Amino acid sequence: MRKVYAVIVALALGSVGALLSSQAFTADEDVHVAWVDAEPGRPATVDGQSLEIERVTFAEAAVQDGDDEAEPAGNVFLVLEYRAWSEQREGYLTDPVLRTGDGTVYTPVGVAGATTAVAFPAPGFTEYGQLLFDVHPDHLEGAQLVDDPSTGFIVYEARRRIDLRLDRSAVRLPQIRPEVVVVRSRTEVTS
Amino acid sequence: MRRALVLAVTLVVVVGLLTAEARWQYDGHTVLNRDPEIPLATPVTIGGTTFELLDSWTSSKPLVKPKDKWDEPAPPPAGAIYLVTHLRITDPDAGDRSDNVACYEQSAITRDGKRWPAESYVAGRERPTICAGEDDYPLRSGQPHTLEWVFVVPQTYAKDVYAVQAEVIEPGQVGRQRTFLLR
Numbered sequence: 001m002r003k004v005y006a007v008i009v010a011l012a013l014g015s016v017g018a019l020l021s022s023q024a025f026t027a028d029e030d031v032h033v034a035w036v037d038a039e040p041g042r043p044a045t046v047d048g049q050s051l052e053i054e055r056v057t058f059a060e061a062a063v064q065d066g067d068d069e070a071e072p073a074g075n076v077f078l079v080l081e082y083r084a085w086s087e088q089r090e091g092y093l094t095d096p097v098l099r100t101g102d103g104t105v106y107t108p109v110g111v112a113g114a115t116t117a118v119a120f121p122a123p124g125f126t127e128y129g130q131l132l133f134d135v136h137p138d139h140l141e142g143a144q145l146v147d148d149p150s151t152g153f154i155v156y157e158a159r160r161r162i163d164l165r166l167d168r169s170a171v172r173l174p175q176i177r178p179e180v181v182v183v184r185s186r187t188e189v190t191s
Numbered sequence: 192m193r194r195a196l197v198l199a200v201t202l203v204v205v206v207g208l209l210t211a212e213a214r215w216q217y218d219g220h221t222v223l224n225r226d227p228e229i230p231l232a233t234p235v236t237i238g239g240t241t242f243e244l245l246d247s248w249t250s251s252k253p254l255v256k257p258k259d260k261w262d263e264p265a266p267p268p269a270g271a272i273y274l275v276t277h278l279r280i281t282d283p284d285a286g287d288r289s290d291n292v293a294c295y296e297q298s299a300i301t302r303d304g305k306r307w308p309a310e311s312y313v314a315g316r317e318r319p320t321i322c323a324g325e326d327d328y329p330l331r332s333g334q335p336h337t338l339e340w341v342f343v344v345p346q347t348y349a350k351d352v353y354a355v356q357a358e359v360i361e362p363g364q365v366g367r368q369r370t371f372l373l374r
Contacts, residue, residue, distance in 0.1 A: 123306075
């Protein structure tokens with residue numbers, strides 16, 4: 001009889017473990033994650049929600065649209081102009097990060113009113129915005145924008161990974177603009 | 192031993208079904224979708240509380256009342272329209288309850304699963320856009336309580352929107368998703 005109970009307990013624990021592990025995957029780097037790969041000009045889509053990097057540029061400073069005073073970068077600003085949309089329903093905000101080839105992780109900076117999160121609006125709308133990262137040029141080789149759509153309640157076992165096609169020469173002068181004008185994210189009807 | 196196996200398999204199946212159900216509900220479905228759709232202007236009583244979708248209309252102009260002084264007129268975004276609906280709730284026992292009827296997660300929906308959430312604020316509108324039971328808009332026993340839900344929908348899809356869906360919390364029960372037809 002003890003064996004019987006042992007089997008039941010083991011299976012029950014296994015079931016609970018399996019449930020919990022599906023959440024652990026999102027916290028654990030690269031384990032059981034299905035990567036949705038893309039590059040600038042091509043959308044990365046998870047569950048009908050798409051993120052596309054339209055333009056990659058660099059700037060020494062950022063100034064808010066309508067403002068006079070520019071905020072200088074610690075090193076250099078990597079500016080990603082993006083658009084985001086959904087096929088079926090409004091998505092949750094995501095917090096993308098920049099991961100470079102040597103493992104350095106940058107989070108977006110909110111200077112000059114820049115957004116640090118991406119919104120996926122309801123069907124027929126598209127959000128346009130800019131993400132700024134204050135990056136060290138020597139750490140940029142192989143940089144990818146990584147975006148995890150999971151939230152505290154909804155867990156996806158897929159993440160977006162957009163290869164920015166950067167190498168060290170990408171940030172050599174004179175490709176760096178003196179400043180970038182940061183415009184507030186906007187949502188437009190696109191279909 | 193056989194009994195234990197049966198129990199264990201049952202347990203695994205139940206856990207699996209619960210997980211699938213959670214995901215399915217997030218995708219906009221619910222086992223409660225089998226509830227009949229509620230026609231426009233047809234009162235339906237749920238758990239002692241009566242719900243009725245009074246009207247629905249669209250506008251491409253700002254939703255501002257003539258006497259509004261403080262709000263700037265706000266038209267819908269270019270290429271979109273406002274879809275305006277009014278829901279009336281009557282609860283004969285509201286005053287006796289500690290848990291009020293509440294609604295949340297209102298969406299305008301199409302048959303192919305597209306959905307647009309209700310706006311939490313629209314310039315110039317004074318009606319409560321969230322559901323009853325909040326401090327500002329308490330339900331009173333037997334008194335009709337009218338809510339306004341406004342959706343911003345691209346013109347392209349406006350003709351496909353056929354209903355609004357609302358999660359209705361019935362006193363003492365879990366939320367139920369109700370589908371109110373717009374026409």
